[in-house]
Amino acid sequence: MLEPNIAGVASLIGDPARAHMLIALMGGKALTATELALEAGITPQTASSHLGKLVDSGLVMARKQGRHKYFQLQGAEVAELLEMMLNLSTQMAPLKITTGPGDPNLRRARVCYDHLAGEVGVALYDALVAGKYLVDNGSETLLTATGRTFFLSQGMPLDEFNGGRRPLCKSCLDWSERRNHLAGRIGQWILEDTLARRWASRDPVSRAILFSTGGFAKFAGKYGLAGCYAAFDFRGR
CATH class of the missing domain: 1.10.10.10 (Winged helix-like DNA-binding domain superfamily/Winged helix DNA-binding domain)
Known part of the structure; x- marks a missing residue:
């Protein structure tokens, strides 16, 4: 065998x-x-x-x-393995090491394969849990009935996601923040929708996601991040 x-x-x-x-x-x-x-x-x-x-x-x-x-x-499984290895490598390093990338743009918001990571990604996850759209059960993240109604109202094709191998929603331990951000089909759709609405753009030379000031205001309003808006500095974008 x-x-x-x-x-x-x-x-x-x-x-x-x-x-x-x-x-x-x-x-x-x-x-x-x-x-x-x-x-x-x-x-x-x-x-x-x-x-x-x-x-x-x-x-x-x-x-x-x-x-x-x-x-x-x-596929996403390979990206998730690499993200876990990045987390593990920093845990095994000397205690004074700064976790995550040194670039402030990457720390603020970046792509983790096909979903949003960094400070904004973690804030998004927390807001969706606080809004009762998701339930965080530690190693498992579940979509609630309230969440299903909300995402359908935003144009997310949830019914098209059924039957696939990839879960609707899944927590992913963030490399820099050491807390969960949202992966899975819903996490992928949120990033694609955000870019399609031009609230943010990809940095052409890194994994950073660059929000405009107005774009982040709309993103924060849509997903309930308004309370943490002051924590992110998007001036000049």
């Missing part, structure tokens, strides 16, 4: 260059080998070799479009 090859997966992620590339892919965008080589500080040829191993292992998938080949994480 074959046993899970934990050591094999760990060795693939554990290489510093591959780890940098995997973290870069946590933004959810498809990137080329050249772009990933820049992220890892290695040559494109070396990056192609590393990416071949990641694709063969099933951690990363390759997509060809025209003359270019793009790489993405295989």
Whole structure:
């Protein structure tokens, strides 16, 4: 009987260059080998070799479009594993270490594969629980009847989400905040809707999500974050 090859997966992620590339892919965008080589500080040829191993292992998938080949994480499960490893690595580090990224924009709001993370992501999760749209049962997050009515009224196609492998809502321990933010199909929809409404935009060079002042005011009003608005400084955006 074959046993899970934990050591094999760990060795693939554990290489510093591959780890940098995997973290870069946590933004959810498809990137080329050249772009990933820049992220890892290695040559494109070396990056192609590393990416071949990641694709063969099933951690990363390759997509060809025209003359270019793009790489993405295989799915949300891989992103969640990487986020957990980021949390674990900071817990095992010296006590004086600052958790999470040093960039204040990344700490404020960033993409965790396909959902919102950082200070704003955690505030969103807390607001949805306080509003009784979600129930936080520790390791399990549940959508309430009130939440279902609310999200349907906002145009979320909840009925289309039924039957998929991915849960509607799921808590994800935030790397920088060490508290839950919202993953799952609902978390994905909220981020996509926020970007579609142009309340925020993706930083083209990082995983940061950049809210405008007016955009955050609308986001906060919609999801009940008004009480924590003063905690976030969006002046000049």
